[in-house]
Amino acid sequence: MNLRDLVSQAHESGDYSELLAQIPYAQKIGVKCERFGDDVIFKLPANKLNIGNPLLPAIHGGVIGGFMELSAALYLIMFQDVPKLPKIVDISIDYLRAGYYQDTFVECELTRQGKRVANVTIYAWQKTRSEPITTARAHFLIPDS
Amino acid sequence: MSSNLQTEVDQDLTGRAQRFIDELVHCVDIGLSASKVDSDGRTTLELPYNKELIGNQDTGIMHGGAITTLMDTASGTSVICSLKDFEICPTLDLRIDYLKSAEPNKPVYGFAECYRISRNVVFTRGYAYQDDPEDPIAYCVGTFMRLGTEFTPDYFRKRVLKGDYQ
Numbered sequence: 236m237n238l239r240d241l242v243s244q245a246h247e248s249g250d251y252s253e254l255l256a257q258i259p260y261a262q263k264i265g266v267k268c269e270r271f272g273d274d275v276i277f278k279l280p281a282n283k284l285n286i287g288n289p290l291l292p293a294i295h296g297g298v299i300g301g302f303m304e305l306s307a308a309l310y311l312i313m314f315q316d317v318p319k320l321p322k323i324v325d326i327s328i329d330y331l332r333a334g335y336y337q338d339t340f341v342e343c344e345l346t347r348q349g350k351r352v353a354n355v356t357i358y359a360w361q362k363t364r365s366e367p368i369t370t371a372r373a374h375f376l377i378p379d380s
Numbered sequence: 381m382s383s384n385l386q387t388e389v390d391q392d393l394t395g396r397a398q399r400f401i402d403e404l405v406h407c408v409d410i411g412l413s414a415s416k417v418d419s420d421g422r423t424t425l426e427l428p429y430n431k432e433l434i435g436n437q438d439t440g441i442m443h444g445g446a447i448t449t450l451m452d453t454a455s456g457t458s459v460i461c462s463l464k465d466f467e468i469c470p471t472l473d474l475r476i477d478y479l480k481s482a483e484p485n486k487p488v489y490g491f492a493e494c495y496r497i498s499r500n501v502v503f504t505r506g507y508a509y510q511d512d513p514e515d516p517i518a519y520c521v522g523t524f525m526r527l528g529t530e531f532t533p534d535y536f537r538k539r540v541l542k543g544d545y546q
Contacts, residue, residue, distance in 0.1 A: 257437060258434075258435060258436075258437070258443070259431060259432055259433065259434040259435075259437065259443075260432070260433050260434060260435045260442075260443035260445055260446065262432075263432045263433060264445070283405065284405060284406060284409045285405075285406050286404075286405040286406060287404045287405070287406055287407070287453075288404070288468070288470070289403050289404070289405065290468065290532075290533065290536060292405075294406075295404060295405075295406040295407070295449060295452070295453075296452045296456075296470075296471045296474070297406070297445065297446075297448045297449025297450070297451070297452040297453060298406055298445070298449060300445060300448035300449070300452065300474065300476075301443060301444065301445015301446065301448050301449060302445065304443075304444050304445055304448065305435070305443065305445060320435070320436050322478075322481075323444045323478050324477070324478060325475065325476060325477045325478060326444070326448070326475070326476050327473065327474075327475040327476075328448075328471075328473060328474045328475070329472070329473045330470065330471045330472060330473065330474075333470070
């Protein structure tokens with residue numbers, strides 16, 4: 236099944252696991268996805284193998300960045316009718332608070348989509364949405380249909 | 381500095397870098413290793429090709445997140461190797477430009493250096509490449525916050541600086 240069919244199937248059933256199973260990196264770090272009405276929240280359950288700083292302990296900043304980048308690409312496929320995984324152009328990540336060894340959540344917002352490039356803002360939080368641990372913005376190239 | 385002494389310094393810092401990376405669970409899990417650190421703290425790490433890190437099954441290319449981890453770790457390690465004493469320095473921000481896709485079935489190298497060390501903040505820059513450092517696949521700039529030496533427990537400092545696991 237192609238990605239587009241998997242997305243519409245997931246939208247219908249509310250179960251995104253088969254879609255995520257297509258991406259080895261998503262499986263590796265353990266990305267999950269849940270729908271709330273028309274919104275989707277991505278979840279990275281606490282996973283020992285994602286730890287960077289052993290002293291706190293805290294999730295590796297690269298894993299948080301990778302989780303955000305992956306979430307943004309999936310968000311574009313799910314909601315912007317992008318047919319294939321879009322290619323990333325750049326990402327700028329601000330680490331605002333320590334990302335503790337806990338469940339982490341991500342929400343994406345489309346800032347602007349042009350014909351060829353999309354700009355997505357990404358928020359990651361743990362305890363409460365109003366206290367993001369990380370924010371990022373990224374540009375993606377929109378593949379041709 | 382005589383060339384022998386220079387080599388010793390480089391080996392010592394490469395060892396420090398490897399011991400630091402060995403403390404980071406995720407980096408051990410994906411097989412990151414320190415290729416070389418020179419006496420100015422310029423750091424090169426190696427990320428072996430790993431099918432678990434693939435982002436797109438059609439192409440077999442590793443996900444950008446793996447490159448983010450490589451570059452965050454390379455930058456952070458160059459900070460650790462550029463400061464005299466050990467300081468935990470969390471990432472403040474990281475910006476990565478993806479110039480072109482990595483090729484599958486080949487390792488990716490991450491190079492980073494500190495171009496300014498101030499009292500509170502360390503500024504880093506670097507790039508990721510495969511065959512040729514002159515032909516990078518990604519550029520990266522970052523800033524790291526200095527927390528001061530008192531934030532690091534003594535046992536951890538000894539492990540990273542001296543390889544003392546007592």
